[in-house]
Amino acid sequence: MLTILEPLWEPWTLEFMQRALLAACLASVVAAVVGCYVVLRGMAFLGDAIPHATFSGVAAAFLLGGSLYLGGTVAALVTALLIGLLGRRGALKHDTAVGIVFVAAFALGILLASRRSTYTVDLFAFVFGNVLAVGWGDIWLMAGVGALVLALVFLFWKELLIVSYDPTMASALGVPVERVQMGLLALVALTAVIALKAVGVVLVAALLVTPAATGQLVARSLAGMMASAVSVGLVSALAGLYVAYYADVSPSAAIVLSATALFALAFVATKLRARAAARRALPERAPAPSSRT
């Protein structure tokens, strides 16, 4: 029995795999929760933009020899703030504001990085992610920021819920809608920073969007959607790391594609179930009318 299960345990006997699993799970859980708001408010583009924008801060910190995380966090928060301000009161369409700010921030990152002729591996770990290289320091940082994000979601649950669902009614009830929306952008920014090292700038959006979209297919409430999204995130982190270990492929890509596969399954299953329900609701086909004599 043990020998059959051995391939299941084998990866986790290695310390770097244990760290990778912890990091991937932390990133998936936080991104799944925050991603629910991203999906419900139709901000998938923003979920892609903010992680990209962190790159400028990471590159600047790299040049100055500062903390890459701190640089990324500052860049993400500034980008979120700028997008929020530009899109405020319909001055610019929201996705236009996102498009302008994030491409500029990413370009700034490339500009800074190109100053050093040695485009180093370190910097590229942030672009493509290298979950196998995370250290205990990274994990503590991810856990700390992740706990902060989840605590804020818990504390401001009803504000985030009503602002996502019905902003007009939220203002009518005296909820400070603009401040909550800004706060939500900041949560996305912090989540992007957490997920950076695990999956990299390019693939953070997938952790934000895909599990949450799967949750939306199956759940009847926001809490249910989050629970489903977190499950999808955790299963894909685990499955992705198995695939990466045994097939020797990029772990971040494997994690993201596992999430995509789960989404595809849920999508097909809900379509089939809807079709079956429609068939049950139909009456038996009436016998063909007999011809009149």
Add this chain to the structure above:
Amino acid sequence: MAEGEPMALEVRDLWTGYNGGPVLEGVTFAIEKGCLAGLVGPNGSGKSTLLRTILGLQMPWRGQVLVFGAPADRRRLGYMPQSEAVDWAFPITVFEVALMGRYGVLGPLRRPGRRDRDVAWRALERVGMADKARRRIQELSGGEQRRTLIARALAQEADLLLLDEPFAGLDAPVQHDLLHLFQELAAEGKTLLVATHDLTCVATHFDHAVFLNRRVVAFGPLREVLREDVLQETYQRHLLLVREEGRLYADHP
């Protein structure tokens, strides 16, 4: 009405608009406590804008809104937005929507407690949606959606209710149930201002009406304001008036 008791709602010389174009031009009217008042006018006459301005969602350019004699306090205003403005695909249950009515009185950081749940539950019972409390809103029919939003407004426990097109797209029996509920609420002392394009419904079931077309053409008890000149001026070419054997019939062409 007791001597000296303030009006439930008093609007004085209210102006507002969008991008420099006025929508409301000096709107002035008042509604007594315990009234079921209809807010009627053609499309684009500013009905929704008026409700939004009373709520403070739209900034007035000039003018004043008094609710029970004081500057409008959102906590004394129950609101039901137009059904089209709501995201019906959102994963949320009927009960959770009703419970949102309590968010205003709760304020930041506090969670709904037992009393809030009771209030939300009673509001759902009131509109006949208690048996569907656990449904996801996506599964509701048009009438059920409308009743859920009304339950949320009731859960605000406000004395003045502003309802935007609660009858739109409902069939006669559902509309009748809602009217009955509104009349009951008015009899209990609540004041209701109901924006609707259904003139017939207002004419036959409401006590008061405000005729609006960017400005108030007339307001007051229906027997006083339901006159041909008022209808003509409010609706202009949007209304077909037919006189037959001394009775006046109105219809939207």
